[in-house]
Amino acid sequence: MTDVLSAHFKEQAAEAIGNATIQESLDRLVNFRQGRVDAIAEYGQERWDALSQSAREIKRETLEHLDYYLDELSRNVERAGGHVFFARDAAEANEYVAKVAADNGVKTVTKSKSMVSEEMGIADVLESMGIEPVETDLGEYIIQLAREAPYHIIAPALHKSKEEVSELFERILGTPAESDITALAGVARKVLREKFLEADMGMTGANFGVSETGTIVMVTNEGNGRMCSSLPRVHVATMGMERVIPRLRDVATYLPLLTRSATGQRISSYVSFVTGPRRSDEEDGPQEFHLVILDNGRSRMLADPELREALYCIRCGACLNACPVYGKVGGHAYGWVYPGPIGAVVTPSLVGVPKAKDLPFASTLCGACRDVCPLKIDIPRMLLKLRSDAVEGPAETRVPRRVESLMMRAWRRTVAGPRLFSLAGKVTSAAQWPLSRRGSLRWLPPPLSGWTRTRDFPRAAMRPFRARWRKDEGNRGG
Amino acid sequence: MAQKRVSLFVTCLVDQFYPEVGEATVRLLRHLGVEVDFPADQTCCGQVALNGGYRSHATAVAKRFVEVFRGSEAIVAPSGSCVATIHAHYGDLLRGYPELAEEVASLQARTYELSQYLVDVLGVENVGARLPSPARVTYHDCCHALRDLGVGAQPRRLLSAVDGAELTEMKDSASCCGFGGTFSVKFADISSAILREKLHNVEATGADVLTAVDSSCLMHMGGALRRQGSRTRPMHIAELLCEGIEGERA
Numbered sequence: 001m002t003d004v005l006s007a008h009f010k011e012q013a014a015e016a017i018g019n020a021t022i023q024e025s026l027d028r029l030v031n032f033r034q035g036r037v038d039a040i041a042e043y044g045q046e047r048w049d050a051l052s053q054s055a056r057e058i059k060r061e062t063l064e065h066l067d068y069y070l071d072e073l074s075r076n077v078e079r080a081g082g083h084v085f086f087a088r089d090a091a092e093a094n095e096y097v098a099k100v101a102a103d104n105g106v107k108t109v110t111k112s113k114s115m116v117s118e119e120m121g122i123a124d125v126l127e128s129m130g131i132e133p134v135e136t137d138l139g140e141y142i143i144q145l146a147r148e149a150p151y152h153i154i155a156p157a158l159h160k161s162k163e164e165v166s167e168l169f170e171r172i173l174g175t176p177a178e179s180d181i182t183a184l185a186g187v188a189r190k191v192l193r194e195k196f197l198e199a200d201m202g203m204t205g206a207n208f209g210v211s212e213t214g215t216i217v218m219v220t221n222e223g224n225g226r227m228c229s230s231l232p233r234v235h236v237a238t239m240g241m242e243r244v245i246p247r248l249r250d251v252a253t254y255l256p257l258l259t260r261s262a263t264g265q266r267i268s269s270y271v272s273f274v275t276g277p278r279r280s281d282e283e284d285g286p287q288e289f290h291l292v293i294l295d296n297g298r299s300r301m302l303a304d305p306e307l308r309e310a311l312y313c314i315r316c317g318a319c320l321n322a323c324p325v326y327g328k329v330g331g332h333a334y335g336w337v338y339p340g341p342i343g344a345v346v347t348p349s350l351v352g353v354p355k356a357k358d359l360p361f362a363s364t365l366c367g368a369c370r371d372v373c374p375l376k377i378d379i380p381r382m383l384l385k386l387r388s389d390a391v392e393g394p395a396e397t398r399v400p401r402r403v404e405s406l407m408m409r410a411w412r413r414t415v416a417g418p419r420l421f422s423l424a425g426k427v428t429s430a431a432q433w434p435l436s437r438r439g440s441l442r443w444l445p446p447p448l449s450g451w452t453r454t455r456d457f458p459r460a461a462m463r464p465f466r467a468r469w470r471k472d473e474g475n476r477g478g
Numbered sequence: 479m480a481q482k483r484v485s486l487f488v489t490c491l492v493d494q495f496y497p498e499v500g501e502a503t504v505r506l507l508r509h510l511g512v513e514v515d516f517p518a519d520q521t522c523c524g525q526v527a528l529n530g531g532y533r534s535h536a537t538a539v540a541k542r543f544v545e546v547f548r549g550s551e552a553i554v555a556p557s558g559s560c561v562a563t564i565h566a567h568y569g570d571l572l573r574g575y576p577e578l579a580e581e582v583a584s585l586q587a588r589t590y591e592l593s594q595y596l597v598d599v600l601g602v603e604n605v606g607a608r609l610p611s612p613a614r615v616t617y618h619d620c621c622h623a624l625r626d627l628g629v630g631a632q633p634r635r636l637l638s639a640v641d642g643a644e645l646t647e648m649k650d651s652a653s654c655c656g657f658g659g660t661f662s663v664k665f666a667d668i669s670s671a672i673l674r675e676k677l678h679n680v681e682a683t684g685a686d687v688l689t690a691v692d693s694s695c696l697m698h699m700g701g702a703l704r705r706q707g708s709r710t711r712p713m714h715i716a717e718l719l720c721e722g723i724e725g726e727r728a
Contacts (some may be wrong), residue, residue, distance in 0.1 A: 017671050324654045328671040362665055364658025364672070365529065366621035381570075387531030408527060412535040415490070415521040418540065425494040440704060450666025452671070455701030458495050465493040465500035469516045477529070 001090035001296070002121035002149070006335035006347055006356035013329035013362070016070040022330055025159045032155075032321040035126070035264020043260060052374055055253050059312040059375065062246055063302060068162055069211040069244045070293065076214025080276025082289035086241075089296050090120040091441035097122055097236055098129060104234050106131055106200040110192075112218070112225035113137035114205025114351075115315060116238040116294050118150060118337045119350075122203070122402060133203075133437070134195045136224035138188055139380035145172050151331035152339065153317040154262050159330055164202070202228030202286070206239035207314070208254060212247050216291065221265075226272045229371065235277065235286040241293050242311040254314055261316040297350035306385040310345045312375040319379060325362055334359065341369035341379045345386065353390050353397040360386035422466060429460035482600065483513040485550035487589070489557045489693070490522040495571035496693045502716040503556045505594055509723050510602055519546045524571070525563040529659045533571065540564075540571045544578060544585055552599070553589040556716045558623020558691045561591045566626045591623055592716055593691055597632035609642030615718070616685035616710075617645065618699065619652040620692040633691055633715055640718065643687075649679045657698035668720075673702055680710060687713050 002041050005012070016022050040048050054233050062069050076083040087093035097120075101109065109126055111117060111133055123133040123144070135144040137156035143150060150156035157165070162181050169175045204225050206216035216237050218225040229235045245254065259265040278285030301307045320326045320340030331339035336356070338346045344359040353360070360383045369379045389397040391405070414424045435441045440456040443449070451457055484507060485618050488500040507514050524539030530713050543564070547553050555561050565586050578720065596602050615637055624630040630652075637645050656672030663669075677699060688710050689701070690696050700712030 008646070010667075013665070014667050017667055063706075301660060324656060324672045325665075325668055328668055361531075361661070362668070364621070364654045364656060364661050364669075366654035366658070367625035368621075368652075368654065371625060382569075384528065384531070384533075388533040389531075391531030392534055405532075406531070406698070408530060408532045408535055411526065412532075415524075415539055418519055418521060423519045428494070440701070442705070448663055450663045450669075451701070453666060454670040454705065455698065456704045457701060460494050461497045461694055463497065465488045465497035466516070466518065468497055468501060469504075 001116060002337055004336050004347070004351045004355050006351070006359055007203060009333055009335060009358040009362060012333040012335060016330045016333055017328055018324055021161055021164070022159050023328075024160065026327055026330055028158070029327060032263065032317070036247075036321070037264075039260035039264040042266075043256065051253060051257060051412045052376060055257055055314075056312065056375055058245060058250055058253060062244060063242065063308060063311055066241070066244070066302065070241060071245055073209050073211035073214060073244050074293075076293075077276065077289075077291050078214075080214050080289075081279075082214070082276040082291055084291045084293065087292055087294050087296070088295070091293050093120050093238065093292050093296075094122055094125045096290075096292055097238075098125055100234060100236060100288075101126060101131055101201055103199060104288070106234065108195060108199045109133045109203055110136050110195055110199040110224075110228045110232065111140070111202045111203045112220060112228045113140050113156065114203070114238055115150075115153065115337055116205055116240050119204060120238065120294070122238075126250045134192070134199070136192050136196070136228060137220070137222060138185060141188055141192065142168065145169075149332060151338070151341075152320055153315050155317070159332075188198050191313055196227045196231050199228075199232040199234065201234040202230075202232040203236045203238065204228050206237050206243055207258065208251060209239050209244045209293075210243050210246075210251065213275060215248065215273050215275040218274070219255070219268045219270070220272070221263075221269045223270045223438065225334065227270060227272055229274050230285050233286055234288045234290070236273070236290045236292060237274070237292060238292045241295050241298050242313075258268070258314050258316050261318040261372070261374045301349045306348075307345070307349055307382055309375075309377050310342070310349065310379075310382055312377055313342050313346070314375065315342075316374060318372040318374065321459070322368040322372040324364060324366060324368065329362075332415055341383075342377070345379055348386050353386060353393070354399050357390055357399040360390060400434065418466065421463065425460055425464050429462060432459050479515060480585075482511065482552070483515070484552045484554045484595070485646060486514055487520060487523070487547065487553050487560065488516070489555055489560045491693050491697070495595050496714065497641040499556050499693055499714040499716050502714070502720040506592075506596075506605060506716055506720050506723070507554065509720075510596070510600060510605060512600070515550075515679065517546050517550065521686070523560040523563045525560060526659060528563065528567055528571065536567075536688055537571045537574070538588050541575065541578070544568070544572070544581055547585060548581070549590075551588065552595070553585070554592055554595045556592045556691070557590045557693065557716060558620045558627055558629055560693060561589055561594075562622035562626035564589050566622075568688070570595070591627055591691055593631050593632040593636055594629050597635055603635045604639035604715060605636065605719050607640045607643075607719045609640060609718075610721065612642045612644065613686040614646050614684060615640075615643045615687045615689055616648045616680060616683045617651060618655065618680070618688060618690040618695060620690050620695045621654050623691050624652055629691060633689075635651050635717070636719060637689065640721070643718070646683045646685055648671070648683045648685075650676075651679075653679075655695050655699050657695055662698060670702075675700065675706075677702055677706075681708060685710050687711050689713050689715050689718050691715050
């Protein structure tokens with residue numbers, strides 16, 4: 001499994017905030033935001049809401065009977081001549097893919113963008129076997145050359161300026177410096193074309209797995225998914241176990257939600273449907289087709305009624321684009337595969353709260369993510385649930401915080417009645433007196449010092465409202 | 479119309495830090511003919527504990543809140559965030575007390591953010607306020623007011639009717655100011671970065687006054703405006719709507 005660096009969220013966030021190039025690239029998220037708004041306006045809000053509601057309904061029903069639909073999917077993939085492997089965790093999935101590669105004497109693997117394959121960390125595994133994995137989505141290719149993790153669910157190299165990409169190509173591919181984006185894409189296209197022809201195995205993700213037909217559906221803009229799934233001898237698709245949908249016609253519900261939310265497109269440039277390997281009467285396509293269905297912690301989320309809806313996610317990335325925190329700290333701060341609001345829910349849920357202890361707290365709970373989510377996933381509520389797991393949950397999710405919990409216990413006693421509450425106010429006001437200048441404080445000791453680095457803090461009132469009320473109570477009238 | 483009566487939930491922040499906002503709320507409501515009382519046992523809605531992950535503490539405080547406001551006809555607070563806590567979270571928090579379920583539902587139905595109460599319940603848009611001198615006013619949409627309560631149009635209608643106030647929309651008025659309670663302290667750098675962008679949009683309007691329905695957001699944005707020596711002044715909507723109206727003091 002890809003290493004989890006979420007424990008270093010704060011340092012990673014600070015790095016991004018201090019990096020002007022990254023801040024500039026994050027400012028470009030506005031284009032995604034606007035694209036989405038325009039695309040929904042064109043579609044019509046009412047129609048959109050209805051579509052969203054049906055999509056929720058289908059997910060609810062599918063997850064309710066997930067065992068049934070996964071079984072149906074598996075049977076239909078096999079009927080079409082494919083193989084299905086259920087992996088409990090990333091290690092099992094990697095082992096299976098490694099075996100398929102070894103059995104087929106694979107030397108080169110072309111990959112199209114897949115978050116699940118990132119989750120598995122399959123590229124490293126293949127590399128360690130002496131197999132060359134080549135990312136074929138342009139953004140993924142760039143970050144593969146840079147040896148970095150994806151920055152955004154749908155725009156993995158969002159943080160790279162064209163100058164950085166040119167430098168990277170120059171350094172690794174030995175191509176001359178180039179300032180034109182189309183020309184840079186041309187450089188990658190030339191390299192990748194060779195790889196497509198040379199690859200023995202192609203790996204793709206699956207945006208949807210249709211159980212009634214055993215079809216996987218891939219949504220891409222570069223056509224690379226179709227190349228990976230049709231040119232090499234072997235095609236291995238990986239998907240999270242929640243990506244199954246019952247009927248082929250359900251694609252029509254999810255596709256507009258996905259592309260309009262993600263990029264504002266009515267439809268992506270390519271939508272590919274793959275059912276099994278090449279048939280005996282077909283000239284093109286792989287000889288073998290494997291579908292790896294990954295659990296890796298998803299069953300735990302499924303079993304938790306407060307987190308289950310996070311499995312509704314179709315990975316459109318709209319919540320990242322809307323999030324004020326993601327907009328400043330970017331993708332790498334989150335330290336694993338899934339960044340942004342949905343990442344702050346999924347990462348601790350899949351890898352465990354203690355390994356990602358900051359993520360549920362790294363949100364203002366503003367709710368912008370829930371607003372833009374095409375599946376209306378209540379991310380803030382899930383963050384609250386994960387926070388309470390970290391604070392009051394069972395031993396395996398709890399993160400010790402002794403001082404804070406003592407303070408909270410004192411707070412609870414304070415707000416348990418007006419007398420202690422008033423007293424606490426008086427004490428605060430008195431304690432602040434020596435620090436305050438004209439009604440506000442420019443400096444506070446830790447842990448409040450973070451506030452006063454950039455903001456004045458108000459001084460507690462000498463006479464709180466309740467004291468004022470008592471004094472003039474007799475005057476009240478209607 | 480029958481005499482309207484409301485109980486003021488002043489909120490812990492306004493009580494201890496911004497009592498003048500509480501006074502303005504009372505004055506405004508009385509000016510509009512509403513009878514106001516103040517249940518003296520009130521303290522906090524529990525949001526601090528809820529957001530911190532201390533659900534059990536939040537539950538205890540929520541339960542207490544239900545008891546304190548049991549006899550109130552309607553409850554009005556000068557805060558969208560605290561009212562949203564009651565609306566969006568008391569159901570979850572008090573799930574372990576099925577005997578309170580009905581009461582919680584009823585409490586939620588009669589608890590209002592101030593502007594919501596004025597516009598949606600009283601049907602008032604012009605409260606008769608008049609600024610001492612003309613001022614440009616910009617309104618920040620507090621996240622919970624907007625997204626949990628749907629409060630956005632109400633404050634704008636009220637502000638548009640204020641004599642001498644020129645309501646000027648800022649860019650991205652609905653984007654968060656970066657406060658988020660303890661987030662602002664635990665993740666001070668991120669919070670400050672979000673705030674910087676927000677204030678850029680505030681100042682670009684050339685507003686004299688920045689207003690909102692929550693003192694917490696205003697404390698956050700106002701604290702930075704003050705630090706930067708900005709000429710834009712934070713002002714809670716209750717205070718702004720109180721300008722120039724006749725009324726008793728709280």
